[in-house]
Amino acid sequence: MLYREAGQFKTSYIADEAIFPIAQDRWFVIGLIVFAFLGVPLFAGQYLYTEILIPVLILSIAAIGLNILTGYCGQLSLGSGGFMAVGAYAAYNLALRLPGTNIILVFLFAGFMAMLVGILFGLPSLRIKGFYLAVATLASQFFLEWCFARVKWFTNYTPSGSVAVNRIDLFGYPIDTPGKTYILVLAITVVLALAAKNLVRGWIGRMWMAMRDMDIAAEIIGIRPLHAKLSAFAVSSFYIGVAGALWAFLRLGSWEPLAFDVNRSFQVLFMIIIGGLGTILGSFLGAAFIVLLPILLNQLPSWLGIPISTAMISHIEFMLFGAMIVLFLIAEPHGLARLWAIAKEKLRLWPFPY
Amino acid sequence: MRAPSEQDVAAGEVLLSVENVSLAFGGVKAISGVSLDIRRGEIRAIIGPNGAGKTSMLNIINGFYQPQHGRIAFKGRERSRMRPYDAAHGGIARTFQNVALFKGMTALDNIMVGRTLKMRRGMLWQLLRVGPAVREEVEHRRQVEEIIDFLKIQSIRKVPVGKLPYGLQKRVELGRALAMEPDLLLLDEPMAGMNLEEKEDMSRFILDVNEHYGTTVALIEHDIGVVMDLSDRVMVLDHGVKIADGTPDEVQSNQAVIDAYLGVAH
Amino acid sequence: MEALGPVLETLIGGLLTGVLYALVALGFVLIFKASGVFNFAQGAMVLFAALSFARLAEFMPLIVAFALAVVIMIALAYAIELLVLRHLVNQEGIILFMATLGIAYFLEGFGQTVWGSDIYKINLGLPTNPIFILESVFPGGLLIDPAELIAAVICAVMVLGLAIFFQVTRVGRALRAVADDHQAAQSVGIPLDYIWLMVWAVAGLVALVAGMMWGAKLGVQFSLSLVALKALPVLILGGFTSIPGAIVGGLIIGASEKLAEVFLAPVLVRTFDLAGGGIENWFAYVLALLFLLVRPQGLFGERIIERV
Numbered sequence: 001m002l003y004r005e006a007g008q009f010k011t012s013y014i015a016d017e018a019i020f021p022i023a024q025d026r027w028f029v030i031g032l033i034v035f036a037f038l039g040v041p042l043f044a045g046q047y048l049y050t051e052i053l054i055p056v057l058i059l060s061i062a063a064i065g066l067n068i069l070t071g072y073c074g075q076l077s078l079g080s081g082g083f084m085a086v087g088a089y090a091a092y093n094l095a096l097r098l099p100g101t102n103i104i105l106v107f108l109f110a111g112f113m114a115m116l117v118g119i120l121f122g123l124p125s126l127r128i129k130g131f132y133l134a135v136a137t138l139a140s141q142f143f144l145e146w147c148f149a150r151v152k153w154f155t156n157y158t159p160s161g162s163v164a165v166n167r168i169d170l171f172g173y174p175i176d177t178p179g180k181t182y183i184l185v186l187a188i189t190v191v192l193a194l195a196a197k198n199l200v201r202g203w204i205g206r207m208w209m210a211m212r213d214m215d216i217a218a219e220i221i222g223i224r225p226l227h228a229k230l231s232a233f234a235v236s237s238f239y240i241g242v243a244g245a246l247w248a249f250l251r252l253g254s255w256e257p258l259a260f261d262v263n264r265s266f267q268v269l270f271m272i273i274i275g276g277l278g279t280i281l282g283s284f285l286g287a288a289f290i291v292l293l294p295i296l297l298n299q300l301p302s303w304l305g306i307p308i309s310t311a312m313i314s315h316i317e318f319m320l321f322g323a324m325i326v327l328f329l330i331a332e333p334h335g336l337a338r339l340w341a342i343a344k345e346k347l348r349l350w351p352f353p354y
Numbered sequence: 355m356r357a358p359s360e361q362d363v364a365a366g367e368v369l370l371s372v373e374n375v376s377l378a379f380g381g382v383k384a385i386s387g388v389s390l391d392i393r394r395g396e397i398r399a400i401i402g403p404n405g406a407g408k409t410s411m412l413n414i415i416n417g418f419y420q421p422q423h424g425r426i427a428f429k430g431r432e433r434s435r436m437r438p439y440d441a442a443h444g445g446i447a448r449t450f451q452n453v454a455l456f457k458g459m460t461a462l463d464n465i466m467v468g469r470t471l472k473m474r475r476g477m478l479w480q481l482l483r484v485g486p487a488v489r490e491e492v493e494h495r496r497q498v499e500e501i502i503d504f505l506k507i508q509s510i511r512k513v514p515v516g517k518l519p520y521g522l523q524k525r526v527e528l529g530r531a532l533a534m535e536p537d538l539l540l541l542d543e544p545m546a547g548m549n550l551e552e553k554e555d556m557s558r559f560i561l562d563v564n565e566h567y568g569t570t571v572a573l574i575e576h577d578i579g580v581v582m583d584l585s586d587r588v589m590v591l592d593h594g595v596k597i598a599d600g601t602p603d604e605v606q607s608n609q610a611v612i613d614a615y616l617g618v619a620h
Numbered sequence: 621m622e623a624l625g626p627v628l629e630t631l632i633g634g635l636l637t638g639v640l641y642a643l644v645a646l647g648f649v650l651i652f653k654a655s656g657v658f659n660f661a662q663g664a665m666v667l668f669a670a671l672s673f674a675r676l677a678e679f680m681p682l683i684v685a686f687a688l689a690v691v692i693m694i695a696l697a698y699a700i701e702l703l704v705l706r707h708l709v710n711q712e713g714i715i716l717f718m719a720t721l722g723i724a725y726f727l728e729g730f731g732q733t734v735w736g737s738d739i740y741k742i743n744l745g746l747p748t749n750p751i752f753i754l755e756s757v758f759p760g761g762l763l764i765d766p767a768e769l770i771a772a773v774i775c776a777v778m779v780l781g782l783a784i785f786f787q788v789t790r791v792g793r794a795l796r797a798v799a800d801d802h803q804a805a806q807s808v809g810i811p812l813d814y815i816w817l818m819v820w821a822v823a824g825l826v827a828l829v830a831g832m833m834w835g836a837k838l839g840v841q842f843s844l845s846l847v848a849l850k851a852l853p854v855l856i857l858g859g860f861t862s863i864p865g866a867i868v869g870g871l872i873i874g875a876s877e878k879l880a881e882v883f884l885a886p887v888l889v890r891t892f893d894l895a896g897g898g899i900e901n902w903f904a905y906v907l908a909l910l911f912l913l914v915r916p917q918g919l920f921g922e923r924i925i926e927r928v
Contacts, residue, residue: 076717136912138852139908149895150894198483199481202491204477204480213459216438220441223470273718314729315729317729319729322728326726330704
């Protein structure tokens with residue numbers, strides 16, 4: 001009864017192609033965004049901001065990036081960590097060597113540098129496919145990791161190998177509380193997510209999906225593989241680079257190359273598998289899942305009343321991640337996003353059973 | 355797009371000419387010294403037993419295989435080493451024996467993808483999706499809806515193509531090829547696996563495409579009845595060699611063709 | 621002539637390591653050959669096998685520990701087939717690959733939960749005193765680690781045995797049929813479940829031997845599974861379906877990596893003022909990448925002809 005489309009006639013193609021063609025969806029999402037901006041700050045405390053909201057939002061951006069490359073365009077990449085590192089260190093070096101640069105420009109620069117590197121490491125994808133490409137992306141991952149650990153210029157010759165940034169300000173306005181950081185990250189995330197959604201529902205998104213589904217047929221209808229694949233690498237790396245810079249500046253504050261190692265790459269990949277390959281919503285759901293699960297697990301000892309060591313917790317985390325991946329792939333390969341869509345389908349018919 | 359006139363077909367403005375091509379894979383000779391010409395506005399059939407090289411012929415025409423010998427000229431210009439996407443941009447579209455649709459997308463999206471080579475608004479416009487970008491999308495959507503109406507697949511446009519029955523998939527694939535507004539349409543066994551009713555529908559569509567849109571058609575088909583009804587001219591291949599070329603009547607009464615392929619009616 | 625000494629020494633060391641890489645890669649090849657699945661969990665299997673063996677060997681004779689470890693790996697293979705593979709029979713390759721990714725993570729967590737996460741030693745009673753060869757040619761002779769040498773011999777024997785097995789026996793032929801086409805193999809009566817079980821069990825056995833050898837060399841710890849990642853460039857060079865390819869690939873990767881670290885790294889450090897070498901981390905991968913650009917199917921892999 002609540003969730004009905006009856007009476008909602010799309011009278012134009014524009015209406016049919018809207019992001020949320022069903023009015024209830026539209027209101028729900030608008031409401032959610034308004035709530036995120038205005039409602040959350042009313043009750044959220046530091047923990048919620050720094051441990052849940054900010055990480056989920058930033059990782060969602062990375063997940064959207066990888067989803068574009070792997071979920072929409074079908075190019076499997078295990079190099080997300082390395083590209084996040086490029087973004088982080090590009091931002092760091094710009095802020096260091098041109099102090100006073102507007103922070104938005106710094107983040108854009110980070111994305112742009114990551115994009116360049118992404119295009120470079122994406123070139124092999126023109127010859128290499130599938131698992132081979134995955135191994136090639138591992139080459140980029142390990143090489144970039146090594147670069148930032150060994151090429152001293154990147155870390156400004158620090159003896160320890162780790163770098164730190166100061167508190168940032170936005171057009172002179174200091175971002176010095178978790179609440180303000182959250183609003184900034186939220187704004188960036190909403191803009192980037194909207195842009196990504198626009199991209200994937202237009203011809204570029206369709207082109208990517210065509211490459212994914214059958215690259216030979218795509219070529220035969222006039223899609224140039226070079227254009228399709230490199231554009232996917234470019235956009236994807238941009239997003240991942242921005243996420244890396246945000247992660248470094250607004251979540252970590254100080255970091256070393258290890259923060260962007262191959263485990264990070266796997267983490268982002270898991271997000272999009274669990275969340276739903278080839279969906280923007282799935283990127284958010286997957287990021288939330290990956291961030292929340294360890295937090296819930298950490299509460300486990302106190303709930304059960306048994307002491308469990310932190311090492312054991314991390315082992316259990318691994319087990320659960322692994323098991324969830326397998327479970328999702330067997331039961332619902334399209335991830336949480338599909339489960340959400342199915343739930344909505346059921347809701348459309350509710351209270352009628354069919 | 356206007357229908358071809360009688361003069362066009364009869365006078366024979368040659369749209370595609372394939373001269374003396376040979377194609378071999380390793381030691382296997384798929385095609386040996388075959389020449390073929392296709393006139394603008396006609397429906398040309400390529401028939402022959404399995405393994406005769408018919409699909410390879412189409413693959414050469416749309417740039418998927420490069421022949422070792424021979425020349426190909428399209429719209430009067432000779433081409434060499436053409437990639438499939440060049441053929442597409444040049445005005446050649448095709449369908450496949452095994453339905454090469456994009457299984458992860460809906461029927462509508464599959465046909466919309468066919469419009470890709472006509473899309474102009476680039477990355478920046480797409481990110482913002484305002485004004486010109488939206489107008490372009492809507493305009494192409496309008497064109498695609500025309501094709502959907504033409505092929506009578508309105509009811510299934512939002513269905514993921516993987517879920518469609520075979521006959522409808524073939525129709526969607528035809529729609530995707532039509533969306534490219536091709537000069538030359540290559541159809542590889544468009545009626546394979548269809549029942550009588552579906553074949554009649556598909557025949558009508560092919561005729562309509564040829565008459566209404568003026569598209570030149572080259573098709574491979576095993577159903578001789580269909581071939582003889584639809585085509586203006588027929589070429590017969592056997593073991594990679596041309597054994598006959600002419601009007602349906604001429605070919606049907608050609609002894610070599612009867613021996614190799616048609617058999618004698620009892 | 622004298623200058624060649626260090627080069628040869630490094631080369632031999634690299635080749636020996638390469639044989640060990642080849643053994644890990646072999647596990648991948650077996651599973652890929654027989655089921656078309658790229659088993660990302662091979663590394664985790666190596667770690668799990670090594671952990672099991674190391675812990676069991678703490679309180680029972682080596683032979684018994686080995687036998688028990690074999691049983692455990694077979695049970696693991698059975699569990700993977702039952703819980704995961706059976707449900708993903710007709711899915712695309714990428715789904716199966718991601719499932720093995722999940723299995724890998726699960727195994728790593730599970731192994732350390734059950735057996736603990738300290739560093740464990742494996743003492744196989746291998747001689748540790750370095751051997752010196754060719755003392756007449758090079759002053760002081762070339763140093764060879766006997767443990768590595770023995771490990772390499774054991775690995776070589778295993779590799780040879782498996783290669784013969786695949787070529788000659790009926791089971792081997794059936795495995796090759798399955799690799800080509802699951803459904804077709806099923807339709808001629810090859811029992812898919814049983815075949816997959818066998819293959820994963822053999823891969824488990826290979827993982828166990830590899831784990832024992834690597835564990836004896838490095839100690840059994842978490843980073844062992846990263847070593848297994850190194851097998852990927854081996855597979856690229858050697859092809860995913862070729863046993864001789866895995867050997868040759870392993871040797872090439874092992875040797876070039878070692879040579880690069882010892883001779884190339886210092887040059888790079890000096891030229892670019894780097895903080896230390898460590899190009900072993902990426903050299904193999906970049907080598908594989910460059911190789912792929914030239915020959916996308918690897919040295920021994922089959923040329924993929926696209927047919928429409």
